[in-house]
């Protein structure tokens with residue numbers, strides 16, 4: 001009897017827990033209805049438009065400007081979140097200090113806060129007469145109604161992704177790896193770069209990807225602080241809303257499709273990088 | 286490199302984990318730290334490596350104060366119980382790690398590193414594994430890689446924490462012999478931790494028995510086996526049968542005991558405790574004997590018996606099955622100990638049955 005022709009019973013017995021059919025079915029149904037179907041609808045809507053028209057809308061100056069602003073600001077926010085989020089996770093895991101639990105709880109505030117509230121608060125703070133604005137504007141740094149404002153709002157709402165992705169992995173990291181590195185003569189910075197960072201890299205990539213994806217789509221917090229000047233501080237999702245309000249369904253779906261494309265591309269790249277970072281896991285464990 | 290430890294003390298909060306350790310290890314010696322779980326073996330090893338620091342005491346290596354030195358500068362080879370191989374590096378990269386992290390001025394050229402790693406791989410008989418990741422290795426193979434990584438920096442002091450603890454019996458025996466060869470070939474001063482006495486006795490030049498943060502006895506394996514210095518060592522080395530006796534005029538007196546086969550050093554008069562190995566007790570069926578067989582079971586090669594003696598004392602003994610053909614439950618016997626140790630005052634044990 002070759003493995004290929006093995007009866008169903010022996011194949012089924014390889015699984016420890018029953019219920020594969022049911023759970024897999026539910027997962028696929030859910031994924032289809034909630035995730036896949038809307039995406040397909042969007043793609044079909046885009047396809048109706050025809051390539052020439054699609055290209056014309058996608059490369060219209062206002063669309064290009066909005067996409068460029070969104071991507072640039074999201075990149076700025078993500079770079080900041082990557083550095084600061086890693087630092088924050090490190091501090092929360094590696095040190096004990098009074099107020100640590102409070103700080104840990106505060107990390108989730110950006111997720112818990114309605115984004116409109118966050119947007120209002122941020123624009124009040126950074127306004128010319130706000131606490132931060134009053135300090136920054138004399139230095140020639142203007143945040144509200146500029147790309148900086150967009151980036152600040154994006155960063156605020158997405159930083160917990162990096163912290164919460166890295167934190168548990170860092171917590172579970174066996175101190176023996178660091179001890180081994182110390183006995184082999186490695187100094188702290190080397191140990192971080194060669195031993196600790198590679199271990200948290202996959203989780204870090206997940207956090208950074210999610211942070212970027214969330215920044216791309218952030219709407220509520222951004223519109224309050226951005227000023228929303230066409231060609232200058234108008235983000236892509238806002239432009240899609242504007243098109244919709246103008247009954248320009250084609251225009252809206254082209255912009256949405258562009259955002260979708262960027263997000264999918266990002267996911268693909270991130271998954272490739274994670275696979276690369278995890279290649280050592282081997283076949284066994 | 287000779288290692289001198291003086292009055293080393295380590296506390297974790299209230300608990301004293303090391304209570305004044307004094308130890309002298311000669312250059313090139315292979316020493317086993319033997320002791321039950323929690324006796325402070327790992328703590329002592331970590332202090333020597335610089336991964337932990339004592340509250341008091343001295344640690345001198347080749348006349349250098351090692352407590353003034355950082356772990357990175359001590360350059361000890363440390364092998365962890367669970368190997369602690371870097372999971373994202375393959376075998377070669379793991380072994381090369383200690384060379385790659387050297388300051389630029391001391392770091393060998395990449396070609397020299399590759400050559401040294403290749404030599405080690407060959408020496409450790411793991412050439413075929415060079416490009417595997419730790420997740421793709423068996424326990425025994427990981428252990429060899431961990432040792433290779435430690436040896437790559439040419440350590441003069443090699444420390445191994447239960448190096449074979451997680452391996453099966455056959456692999457343990459192979460690696461044990463192999464570790465001895467590695468030690469002899471590198472000439473390093475080696476300390477390894479174990480709680481397996483057979484391993485300690487077979488492998489080590491000298492054995493250090495630790496109990497509850499103290500050194501109970503130091504000596505050559507046979508010396509310790511034949512003459513355990515304290516009741517703790519006696520119990521730990523399997524002298525689990527304890528009989529209350531009285532010494533009078535240099536002679537041991539106890540009911541139901543035939544001590545004609547036993548030779549013991551002179552002992553002061555008074556009450557004492559006789560420590561015996563379950564297998565060192567001969568059983569002579571005798572109607573006047575004061576020990577009665579209450580349980581009897583066979584392990585194949587051995588018969589395991591439970592005996593009840595005078596004053597409700599219950600002991601467990603072993604005897605080769607072919608010598609015990611004539612024994613049966615309910616029978617009375619005389620005990621004929623063939624080897625043992627006597628101590629003046631032995632605090633009663635918490636758990637009173639043989640291992």
Ligand SMILES: Nc1ncnc2c1ncn2[C@@H]1O[C@H](COP(=O)(O)OP(=O)(O)OP(=O)(O)O)[C@@H](O)[C@H]1O
Pocket residue numbers: 297302320321322323324325326327328329480
């Ligand atoms: N970081 C620590 N904090 C508090 N207590 C500790 C710490 N490390 C070790 N101990 C305690 O010190 C004692 C000795 O520990 P150690 O690891 O040295 O024992 P060991 O002899 O190596 O035991 P084992 O054979 O189980 O490995 C134990 O009681 C342990 O609980």
Ligand SMILES: [Mg+2]
Pocket residue numbers: 326327328446
């Ligand atoms: Mg230990």
